[in-house]
Amino acid sequence: PSGDHRIRSMLVADPGHQLVSVDFSQVEFRVLAHVANEPAMIDAFRAGLDLHDMTAATLFGADFTPAQRRLAKGVGFGTCYGGGVDTLSRQSGVTKTEAKVAIEKFRRSFPRITRWSNSLTETVKFGNALVITETGRRIPVDRRFAYRSIAYTIQSVAADLFKGALLQLDNAGFGPHLLLPIHDEVLGQAPESQAAEVAAEMAWVMSGELGHVPITAAAEVIGAAWGHKYHDREVT
DSSP states (O other): OTTOOTTGGGOBOOTTEEEEEEEESSHHHHHHHHHHTOHHHHHHHHTTOOHHHHHHHHHHOTTOOHHHHHHHHHHHHHHHHTOOHHHHHHHHTOOHHHHHHHHHHHHHHSHHHHHHHHHHHHHHHHSOOEEEOTTOOEEEOOGGGTTHHHHHHHHHHHHHHHHHHHHHHHHTTOGGGEEEEETTEEEEEEEGGGHHHHHHHHHHHHOEEETTEEEOEEEEEEESBGGGGTTTSOOO
């Protein structure tokens, strides 16, 4: 459970070792920027900007509020995961009208994303009901739920990037350190005196480029137990 560190605390490092975590940074949005060839997002990633700040400023102006940033972030995730007005309203705590306006602003602000997603869903509705990713994965799509093709494409490419990163880590000699893959994060362990160095090197191996979009990874030394990363979260 995301709000309870106790389950994760059962996974501990070997004596004299520390657990390390390396995960992709905003990989779904980076894949979205690539497949849609959206210049505003690509430029933001290449400049090392905070994407959610950039999106909020684009939608609401430079003096956006924390609530508007959360809403902008929710619109972006809704695009990646196939969420609509109802989902955004519920998760962001805004009215359906506010959610609809935010989504429309997002679509106008990032026209290539809108063009790409519309083209993809129209193809699934009226053409071949199949998503074929850049890595050659073939994913059947129910025409009744053509909008899911957007999430299928983004999640599939992101997953293949992660699987490729695991192979790269193994090829680079980090196999003995690896313990557990979790979505876009890999958990490993290293001797306490080397943990920071091993984590940084793993992040470097996982980083690269997808077309013109940089793929970056962040490293963290967790401690003796996985739950140390989450112990400050409220237990519910």
